[in-house]
Amino acid sequence: MNGAESLLTTLTNNGVNVCFTNPGTSEMHFVAALDEVAEMRCVLCLFEGVLSGAADGYARMTGKPASTLLHLGPGLGNALANIHNAKKGHSPMVNIVGDHATYHLEYDAPLTSDIEAIAGPVSHWVHTSRSPEDIARDGAEAVRQAGFSQIATLMLPADVSWSDNPNGAEAAVQIVGPLAVPAERIDDAAARLSSGANTLLLLGGREVSKEHGLLADQIAQATGARVLIEVLPGKVARGEGTATIERLAYLAELAIDSLKDVEQLILVGATDPVSFFAYPGVPSAIAPDAAERFVLAGPNDDIDGALTALAGAVGGTAIEPRVHALDLPDLAQGELDAGMVGMAIAHHLPEDAILVDEGITSGMMVNMFTGAARRHTQLNQTGGSIGWGLPAALGASIACPDRKVVCIEGDGSAMYTIQALWSMARENADVTIVIFNNRKYSILEMEYGRTGARDGVPGPSAASTLDIGNPDMDFVAMAQGMGVQAARATTAEEFNALFSEAMSQQGPRLIDAIVPTVF
Amino acid sequence: MNGAESLLTTLTNNGVNVCFTNPGTSEMHFVAALDEVAEMRCVLCLFEGVLSGAADGYARMTGKPASTLLHLGPGLGNALANIHNAKKGHSPMVNIVGDHATYHLEYDAPLTSDIEAIAGPVSHWVHTSRSPEDIARDGAEAVRQAGFSQIATLMLPADVSWSDNPNGAEAAVQIVGPLAVPAERIDDAAARLSSGANTLLLLGGREVSKEHGLLADQIAQATGARVLIEVLPGKVARGEGTATIERLAYLAELAIDSLKDVEQLILVGATDPVSFFAYPGVPSAIAPDAAERFVLAGPNDDIDGALTALAGAVGGTAIEPRVHALDLPDLAQGELDAGMVGMAIAHHLPEDAILVDEGITSGMMVNMFTGAARRHTQLNQTGGSIGWGLPAALGASIACPDRKVVCIEGDGSAMYTIQALWSMARENADVTIVIFNNRKYSILEMEYGRTGARDGVPGPSAASTLDIGNPDMDFVAMAQGMGVQAARATTAEEFNALFSEAMSQQGPRLIDAIVPTVF
Incomplete structure (x- = not known):
């Protein structure tokens, strides 16, 4: 060979x-x-x-x-x-x-x-x-x-x-899995949790599974600690039966306020939380400088094992975790907005769906409603470089052809890698894409204000770089040009019907959701 | 500030x-x-x-x-x-x-x-x-x-x-321009040209201007040397009144044969020619190993000055350069192919147009016809990374808003940076795009054969990676989705009418030219 x-x-x-x-x-x-x-x-x-x-x-x-x-x-x-x-x-x-x-x-x-x-x-x-x-x-x-x-x-x-290779191929190599967390670290964490200090258990990293959440909640109930999930874990179990754990806010100002009383931070897969960007006068670190940081498990450690052991060590194993009961929002009516899209997605999302979230500002409105939807897996943007959502949805669908993939995408972020639609069509990937077409880099309008540039009010030149209308983009035409079935929704009724239909069918579909900006 | x-x-x-x-x-x-x-x-x-x-x-x-x-x-x-x-x-x-x-x-x-x-x-x-x-x-x-x-x-x-900068801004700095070529090098080149050796003058680099071509032809006539332009100079003057100098072939096999008798290579902006890729059994160097290489001017040297001095030194200044007379091809009829597109482009291309060439295999057919079209500037793909043409056409139009820009693009290469269409629409850039929609990475089909892989005949898996039909792409829909006026041509008559109309109007237009592969 x-x-x-x-x-x-x-x-x-x-x-x-x-x-x-x-x-x-x-x-x-x-x-x-x-x-x-x-x-x-x-x-x-x-x-x-x-x-x-x-x-x-x-x-x-x-x-x-x-x-x-x-x-x-x-x-x-x-x-x-x-x-x-x-x-x-x-x-x-x-x-x-x-x-x-x-x-x-x-x-x-x-x-x-x-x-x-x-x-x-x-x-x-x-x-x-x-x-x-x-x-x-x-x-x-x-x-x-x-x-x-x-x-x-x-x-x-x-x-x-x-060139010819006389040696042929290699057999399977041994993959070293997640590292076990030593017993002393579990004991140390247990002692810290019983110290009486205001303690936050922060979950994150590659995956926050359903089991991670349930165990963390048991630990929290047994010790009085608080639990949060970091802003953008790579993969997170959500919906019915998952623990009722909130996520840390994206906005540093809100996140800092939320953690201001924390005296002790126990990191489980997550890293010490930091602001996504620097802003004049806003600290980079989210947790108070004085808070002690303790790493129970790094992102490549055996988090299952560590949480199981810790739940046992603090006597939480028998406690009933607090979980989301199924709670599907009603469908909305009227002129479409991102919240109504979120309601429809939460209402119709099938069990075991994969929700790929690059919805940026509009996506926040979906997350508000999907926490108590049917059990599903959410994938998040971990590196901050937009243009990840459509490709990741393609890859998730190739990995799990029997699971419905729903991809929520900003219009701006979609345009970075819009070519993904063609591969979805070619592979007949079972992906439903919702484009939040608000004709803005909406997050940048918000960020402009946060950076305090020019007192937070863009002048005409700056505004033109945040505005992706002129011309308005027609994602229906673009999707059809790449072989993906597509339709537009300007009302909740239209969106509800299109999304419901997409959930009942196989193959790639795109919904161009015309919405106002969230902020 | x-x-x-x-x-x-x-x-x-x-x-x-x-x-x-x-x-x-x-x-x-x-x-x-x-x-x-x-x-x-x-x-x-x-x-x-x-x-x-x-x-x-x-x-x-x-x-x-x-x-x-x-x-x-x-x-x-x-x-x-x-x-x-x-x-x-x-x-x-x-x-x-x-x-x-x-x-x-x-x-x-x-x-x-x-x-x-x-x-x-x-x-x-x-x-x-x-x-x-x-x-x-x-x-x-x-x-x-x-x-x-x-x-x-x-x-x-x-x-x-x-942060505040008390120092303010800087004034204009001195830009060092192209370096003058020393007189001894001119003399050396003149001596080499009169040595009787089989000599090739190879032009290239950032720009081969009309003047470069005329001077090089005078030198060739005065000395019996041959002149060629390298495969892909960054910018080249073409059409009526430019010297009748051919370009070196892209295909190493052809180029090597064309240069097999060269004993002496004088480089003017161009670098020593090499094969784009390596192929089993094909040399990397295009000119014979035994040929002497002499650099008259590197790409950042003063090529105008060097050629002017050399033409004088060899007694070429008074010689009438051989130039292209205007020779416009007739318009074709029938089912469209890349050659017919080339004829129509050559027929209608207005004086002083900028032709951005990322037409890859189909583009070769355009080049066959545009050499004697109205005087124009051609920009070429210099680094081999496709997805350059549409963006470069945008930039050329921003630079020269009064000149018509025509961009010839492969379907495969267009899809790398298709988002350029939106900026063309926003800026109302006067760019006419011709997509050669042959539903193949046609050059890779050719290259597969050249590499000798699997006796040059792709199996079904390989063939599927070279085929960008399934689904066929609709560039009209994609362009309209980004605000660019577009239409499809499947016959020469349709293409002729669309291209002629585009030349008579302002603003971005796209023609989706459905053509068979050239090879």
Whole structure:
């Protein structure tokens, strides 16, 4: 077998059997090898930002990496923003970046660049395979490094790909799972919880599962501690039967006020909360400087084990957790707004749905209603780089074809990676997209005010950079242009009917929801 | 004034008075300052790959940099591919990348990344401004570094932007222009040209102007040397009155054959030609290894001066250059193909048009016909990263609002930065876009064969990654969805009528040309 076949076989031997790709000439032997390694499913995307976001969505739902296949440094550059989001969300990913043949690099052809340098800031592990005899070992090492939480980026020169590899493929490697939390740390946490200090248990990181929430609530009830979920956990169980735990507010001003009396912070997967951005006169840290920070479990530790042990240690195991009873809002009527969209989504969302949230300001209104909807999984924007939602929804659907995916998207954020619609159509992904079409970078209007720039009131030039009307975008036309069924809603009645219909059918659908801004 | 106002004023004092932007929270004070510095024109783009490509197109037409305003590391990442293209084309650009406030970085907020590391591979100069007192000096240095040919990337932390700067703005700095070529080098070249060796004069680099071509042809006639233009010069004068100089073939196999007898290569702006990619059994270098290479002028040298002096030294000045007479093809009839599109474009292209070529395989058919069309400027893809054409056309139109811009685009490459259409509509840019909609990555079908993968015949999995039908894309719908007037052509008659109409009107128009693949 050649290097490409050796790599592909090694990947599939290790359970990496989806490849999101947009290849170029230097990857043609890898592409050819797809016909030799049938276990690898290849999903074509029209832009690399789509495929890296899809790999993130896939990883969040499966707990294992997908591979990406990228075309040299610029292809990796296009993928970079969503690799950044994946890295911040502790998602695993194996990036294969095709490069020129090793002997061709010195000629500085147009597509030559320092790929390792581009990969570095968004990868935990970067390596260039320099010989076909190394490629299987390097591929296996990439999978091992990606594990369940890391970004591994492997450069595959064209000649390494096309040359014969007498060593064949590698078998499955051992993946090191989440690290067990030592018993002394559990005891320490238990002692802190009984100290009488005003204590906050903050959940977050890669996932806040239903079980995490229930255990945390038991701990809270047993000790009097308060529990919160960080602003944007990668994946969070929500809806009926999940614990009634609130999320920390996005707005630093509100979050700081909410935590002002905290004397002790116990971090469970979450990191010490900080303001998303700096604002003149607003502290960066959300919790009081004087509060003690204690890490019960980092994002890559065994959080299940740690919470189970801690609940036992504080005598919470027998306590009935406080959970959301099913509470579906009524459907609204009248001219559509984001809250009405939220009511309809909460009303109709089917059990086990995956809700991908890049609804930004409007999305906050959906979250207000979905907490007591049917049980579902929510995926959040972890790295702050918009253009993640549509791709992540594609990837989540590839990972879980039997679950309905609902993607709530801002109009501005949708336009970063709108090409994802085409891949959804091609794959017949069961994704319903709701675009909050308010014709603004609404969050930036809010942020402009928060930064205090020019007394918070944009002048005409500034306002023009926050306004994405003129021309208004027609997402129905764009979706149809990429093969996705779509319709527009300007009233609650229209939205309710469209969303209900989408929930009862399979395949990609887009609803262009014309709404006013929330703020 | 605050740091942002100081920077903006410094930029406009230096003639950098266009800013292509997609800002975020960390850039809000820069955005606010736009209302204080009226000389800066701000062009909003919905995705950073659009704005960096636009800055490249602008720079190619004006010879001076535009500024970009980018949102932290991921925003820069999104811009990276087209910055790469600009760098390879020797275009100047001043990138302003907003960063977190200096004191906020240690908190590792979601959007934190190593921006300098991301900027490095695509920049000639990278700097982070750490104090409002430095920002004007740093901004002036960025403009100086960008000059007429380089990428300068300046990080602007939010607190540097919002804090008071008692030093105010900087005045205009001295830009060092192209370097004069020393007389000895001219003499050396003249001697080589009279040596009797089989000599090729290869033109290229940032620009091959009409004058360059005429002078080179005089030199060729006087000395018996041959002249060619490199495969993809950044900017090239074409059409009536330009010298009848051919371009080197893209296909290495053809190019190598064409140069097989060359004993001496004189490079004028061009670099030693190399194959775009490596292929098994095909050399990377296009010219024979044994041929002597002599650099008359590098891409940043004074090519006008060098060619003028050399033409004089070899006694070519009085020779009548061989030029293209106007020769417009007739309009075709029947089912549309790329050649018929080329005939119509060549027939109708108005004098002084700007032809932005990212037509890839189909574009080759346009080039066959436009060499003797009315005099025009052609911009080419210099870095090989597709998704450059639509943005570059936007930028060229902002630079030259009185010139018609025609952008020929592959369907696959168009989808990388399709969001450019919206900015064209917003700015009412006078750009006519022709999409070659052949529903393939046609060049990759060809490249697959060239790489010899699987005997050159894609299996079903490989074929599916080269096929961008299923679903077919409707560029008319997508364009209309972004406010651009659009129509489809499936026959030559339809295309002729649509293109003729577009040439007679102002503002953005898109023609979705349904064509078979060329190869």
